Amino acid sequence: MKPKSDNKMALQAEGLTKIYGSGNTEVVAVRNAAMQVHRGEIVALLGPSGAGKSTLLTLLGLIQTPNVGTIRIADKTVFDHHALTVNVRSFRRRYLGFVFQKANLIPFLTAAENVQLAMEINHTPPRQARQRTLELLEYLDVADRADYLPAKLSGGQQQRVAVARALANSPTLLLADEPTAALDSVRGRQVMELFRRVAHEHDSGVIVVTHDHRSLDVFDRILEMEDGVLKEHPTGTKK
Amino acid sequence: MNLAIKDIRHNFGRFVLTSLGIGMLLMLVMGMGGIYRGLVQDATLIVxxxxxxxxxxxxxxxxxxxxxxxxxxxxxxxxxxxxxxxxxxxxxxxxxxxxxxxxxxxxxxxxxxxxxxxxxxxxxxxxxxxxxxxxxxxxxxxxxxxxxxxxxxxxxxxxxxxxxxxxxxxxxxxxxxxxxxxxxxxxxxxxxxxxxxxxxxxxxxxxxxxxxxxxxxxxxxxxxxxxxxxxxxxxxxxxxxxxxxxxxxxxxxxxxxxxxxxxxxxxxxxxxxxxxxxSVDRARRQLGLFRVLLIIVSGIIMALILYTLTLDKLHDIAMLKLIGAANTVIFRLIMEQAMLLGVIGFGLAHILGQWAFPHFPRRVLLLQEDLIVLAGIVVVISVLSSLLGIHRALRTEPNEVLS
Structure with a gap:
């Protein structure tokens, strides 16, 4: 399946560098990274532990700021050389979605409320938010667990709810950091296929950090990081 | 969506016990005032x-x-x-x-x-x-x-x-x-x-x-x-x-x-x-000082409780920030819990006091104007005691979700 709108950019990043510490303790976590992700495209980010994958993801998600570089998301420059150019929190809630290894659902909210909250934070009227929440949960096949607290859901169900929350505000860019690490291979595969569906049907750019080489066939493109350097995976573009 | 109520609903038992503790403290504050009023009434009763x-x-x-x-x-x-x-x-x-x-x-x-x-x-x-x-x-x-x-x-x-x-x-x-x-x-x-x-x-x-x-x-x-x-x-x-x-x-x-x-x-x-x-005047000043001390102690205890409740939620607060929640959302979560704790504690103090004070050896007189003043004080200490938790919550970084 081809991306729906491959001419629109979800992400453009150039020259991203992140350095921790200084002097003898200096560690270059990300070195001059550049990447582009189209809307509707799903990209895998591989690499050994400590290669800088998660750090790169936090830079792209505006959770941390790079020391230098440029980031454009949804055709808006959000980081230019040394400084953020947008209100980060409001930008994140409108344009970005996050999924992590742990679902990180708010434990005192039901599955539906976790999703609905993301929309209400983005000023969606409650009734409309509730309607869209149920649609998303239906789409992700967890509608029957809408009123369950996270503690009553299986790991796979929690991850689906986390994906629903990430999709709540129709993000331009969805960032997933090892979302299947806590799942068995069957459920891990299901979640990866779900991301692919989300990318193609929701017209979002999706970047997935993963160690799971068994599901690489679901990705449109595969990138690899090693010692902070980002490069195309030897297998190149899969689709 | 009211996050404070949802959180309380989820941790209902703990909230009830905490409110009960605050209520008993406030009952002591209320009782001190009541003992003073009782003292005045006793002193002037026969006259x-x-x-x-x-x-x-x-x-x-x-x-x-x-x-x-x-x-x-x-x-x-x-x-x-x-x-x-x-x-x-x-x-x-x-x-x-x-x-x-x-x-x-x-x-x-x-x-x-x-x-x-x-x-x-x-x-x-x-x-x-x-x-x-x-x-x-x-x-x-x-x-x-x-x-x-x-x-x-x-x-x-x-x-x-x-x-x-x-x-x-x-x-x-x-x-x-x-x-x-x-x-x-x-x-x-x-x-x-x-x-x-x-x-x-x-x-x-x-x-x-x-x-x-x-x-x-x-x-x-x-x-x-x-x-x-x-x-x-x-x-x-x-x-x-x-x-x-x-x-x-x-x-x-x-x-x-x-x-x-x-x-x-x-x-x-x-x-x-x-x-x-x-002698009533000396007792009044003594009881007044005790009341002030008890109010300060109540405030400190409330602040510690709210701070602990906030620490328990830091991961969730980091997640809220990550998905773009404004500071007001987090501020309201803590402040509303503080207010509920104060208000419910005050209500429990009143109910417990109504039950307990008649069994005290001396008259404890609860006057409406004193209760209104104390309610105002409780609101103030609720606000003040939540500030420590709010300060900690606002310092929480979204990347703490990843830890």
Whole structure:
């Protein structure tokens, strides 16, 4: 399946560098990274532990700021050389979605409320938010667990709810950091296929950090990081 | 979506226990205020109830409650003759402690000027009022006495014929009402041996005097009962209560009586002022300091509880920030919980207080204006105590989700 709108950019990043510490303790976590992700495209980010994958993801998600570089998301420059150019929190809630290894659902909210909250934070009227929440949960096949607290859901169900929350505000860019690490291979595969569906049907750019080489066939493109350097995976573009 | 309520619903048991703890602390704060109000009411109760326009007491004393006052009973008649006086009654007040049914029994005895004063001003809740001049008493319920109880006092047996409620002295002792003559008998009661010694002493003193030596028959009188010796004077009372005729100014009447060199006169408000400025004022300041300390302690405990509750939610707060929640969302989450904790704690304090305070040995009086002020203070300490948690929450970085 081809991306729906491959001419629109979800992400453009150039020259991203992140350095921790200084002097003898200096560690270059990300070195001059550049990447582009189209809307509707799903990209895998591989690499050994400590290669800088998660750090790169936090830079792209505006959770941390790079020391230098440029980031454009949804055709808006959000980081230019040394400084953020947008209100980060409001930008994140409108344009970005996050999924992590742990679902990180708010434990005192039901599955539906976790999703609905993301929309209400983005000023969606409650009734409309509730309607869209149920649609998303239906789409992700967890509608029957809408009123369950996270503690009553299986790991796979929690991850689906986390994906629903990430999709709540129709993000331009969805960032997933090892979302299947806590799942068995069957459920891990299901979640990866779900991301692919989300990318193609929701017209979002999706970047997935993963160690799971068994599901690489679901990705449109595969990138690899090693010692902070980002490069195309030897297998190149899969689709 | 109200996150504070959702969180409370999820941790309901913990929230209830925390509220209960805060409630009990606030109950102590409430109780301190109530004890002070009770102290004021106890101190001024009898003055209010008797409702005399003027209190005439021994010159330069602040009697009969703030200090001992002794005036002759004949003053009752002198005062009755003053223009503008409608009526005057002798009054006596003193405290005794005896043992009854093997338990200590403290009573503040109020002697009524029988038969003019039959105690219409105190509320009888069981039995009846005084109906004879001797050996009957009406006691307050707080004394533990029951109608029909027989109390030995001043070599006589007094029967409890009725009970009052809420009649306690400034010291918190239960009041007992009897006729003035009985109250005097109790106050000046001496053991027989002391009477015999005093009679012998009188005879000895007289024999040392020229009058005794020249008129030996006087020694026979001196050896007899004191009441039969005209030179020993009339019995003493604590105060004389005055009602002023309608149309007359109490201040004007007071001025006339005050001109006499042997008495001091206080209006009803003056008498109350005396009571409140004395020991009650010290107690008020002491209780006030305790209240302030308790409020500070409550604030610190609330702050620690809210801080701990916030620490428990730091991961969720980081997630909220990550998905773009504004600081106001996080601020409201903590502030609303603080307010709910304060309000529910205050409500529980009130409910617990209503149940517990009547069992306290001293009167605890909860006045609406005090409750409103305390509610305001609770709101303020709720806001202040949440600031520590809010400060910590606002410093939380979204990347803490990843840790």
């Amino acid at each position: 209010d109830r008797i409702d005399a326009d003027l209190w005439v007491v021994q010159k330069n004393t602040r009697g009969p409650f703030a200090e001992i006052s002794r005036i002759p009973r004949t003053l009752e008649d002198r005062i009755a003759a003053v223009p503008g006086v409608q009526s005057s009654y002798a009054f006596i007040s003193h405290t005794v402690q005896r043992s009854f049914n093997n338990k200590p029994l403290r009573l503040t005895i109020q002697g009524l000027s029988w038969p003019a004063d039959r105690g219409h001003w105190f509320p009888i809740i069981a039995g009846r009022g005084l109906e004879q001049a001797h050996y009957e008493m009406v006691a307050d319920k707080s004394s533990g006495l029951q109608p029909g109880d027989r109390i030995p006092l001043a070599k006589e047996i007094f029967t409890v014929v009725g009970l009052t409620e809420g009649m306690t002295s400034a010291a918190g002792d239960s009041m007992a009402f009897m006729t003035l003559l009985d109250a005097q008998a109790v106050q000046f009661d001496l053991p027989p041996e002391a009477i015999r010694i005093e009679r012998t002493a009188r005879v000895n003193r007289l024999s040392d005097h020229e009058l005794g030596r020249t008129q030996p028959q006087m020694q026979d009188h001196a050896a007899g009962p004191g009441a039969q010796i005209p030179a020993l004077g009339t019995s003493m009372v604590s105060a004389v209560l005055v009602q002023v005729l309608p149309g007359f100014s109490a201040d004007a009447v007071a001025k006339q009586i005050e001109a006499w060199p042997d008495v001091s006169v206080y209006t009803q408000n003056g008498q109350k002022e005396l009571l409140l400025r004395g």
